[in-house]
Amino acid sequence: MNNRISTNLQDLSYIVIFIVIIIMMMTSIVVSANSYNSLPTQEVIVKEGDTLWSIGEMYDTGLTFSELIRWVEKVNKIDRDKLYPGQTLMIPVASKE
Incomplete structure (x- = not known):
């Protein structure tokens, strides 16, 4: 049971890291697009x-x-x-x- 919780937390941390990376990439794309206009x-x-x-x-x-x-x-x-x-x-x- 304890091992299962640990695995679930590890999976959740990978998902959170993945989402943060995606958000950072999207932000850099938006900033880059806005720089064309500025x-x-x-x-x-x-x-x-x-x-x-x-x-x-x-x-x-x-x-x-x-x-x-x-x-x-x-x-x-x-x-x-x-x-x-x-x-x-x-x-x-x-x-x-």
Whole structure:
């Protein structure tokens, strides 16, 4: 009987740990999603030959290249391979604080 209670408590502790981990992951996803909306932005018009890499090099975005790509794709609802001249993009710019 005592052994059974111990096993049940151990199972319960695993479940609690699992739930805490899930909550932490969900919180980080929400925080990450909100950070997309909180960055200052600048409107950029794509020119012939522009890539997200070249645009990122022209502006101080404050993000790594992979972060910039994800941000621009998500906010502008585009695929990085689908840039065309005249297209307007919002890009993040580093805060001037």
